[in-house]
Amino acid sequence: MSVHQQPELKAAILALPDRAKDKLLIRLINKDKMLIKRLHFELLEDETDLQARVEHLRRQLQTLFVDAAKSMASNTSLNSIIAVNKLVRHANGIINEHEKVTKDKISEVEFRLLILKELIQRFSQIVEVSHLQASHKLHQYLAARIKFAYGKWLKLHEDYQFDFRDELQLIITWGSNSALSPYLRQYNIPMEI
Template sequence: MLLKDHKDLKAAIIALPSKEKDALLLRLIAKDKVLTEHLHFKLLEDESDLEGRYLALIEEIDDEITGLRKLRKAGAKESLIVMRKLNGRVNHHFKVTKDLNTEIELRLHLLTVIPIAYEEFTFLSMAKYQERLSTYFVKTVFGLYKKYLKLHEDLQFDLMDKFNQLLYKIGENNLQKIARIVGLPEEI
């Protein structure tokens, strides 16, 4: 049931006394953790808090990648798991802050530092993880590219070198075929 489809319900909610509306609103907000965190950020935090969240997430990404690199038998499977986890953290950051610039910078950082080159295995189960990692990586870069195109041209210019470095990483790891299929350019 969507509120826009029920004009009479919308009118009845608007007609509620202020105290009742506040109580209902607080009950609804309490049921959604992301919404609660978003409202906290929007109403009680400022630009310095955004910077703090950004730096904390950069540190978390770097710590996870360092831990991944220290694993003796790290492979495509472990890299894929870490990448998905960190992508989820960046998604959460965006849902809370609604700041496209820091989301793009965080994702650029993640995609730049995540290892994606592992030796090809003859075992079918290991090879499928390398294929999954490659596909997930390129599709994530493509999603980032679409968001990059929506940025103001000055911001695009500032991030161009980092993005080209990411596109070079795709070429360096022989992922151009997947990149062409999804529509990524070779260079910006």
């Protein structure tokens, strides 16, 4: 239940002395790790820190994909399909956290495209393998990620759209010529952007 649905409680909280409100606020903030990260970024960091975060995340994602590629070493078994699915989901989770903390739409699109490019470069042979349910889940998820990246790209200013257009076009073309094709058709993503 929301405080806004209980006007008496809201009035009582607002009537508390500042010191009591501050204590209550700190206790509540401590219960939400993401809020702590968000507040730290908003209150204590600047544009330089954002660039450092972006560079760190870029290296982290690239290392994640390099290590995964070494461990799978062109293995196209069912386990590899499952591992690629977990890898892409994990990488997207890292980007979700970055976006929630920084609210930086440009780096979010950059990293969504980076994941898809790394996938194409390192694991396209695994994506093409068919192991029924596992492949279906991976294909469905990847098509949804391409759709999501395309939607985020559409919301960018046209100058940024221009910067990312070639990368996104490469990903869409690859997807439409791969096992993802029927899944992408369901999302009505244009083949030429």
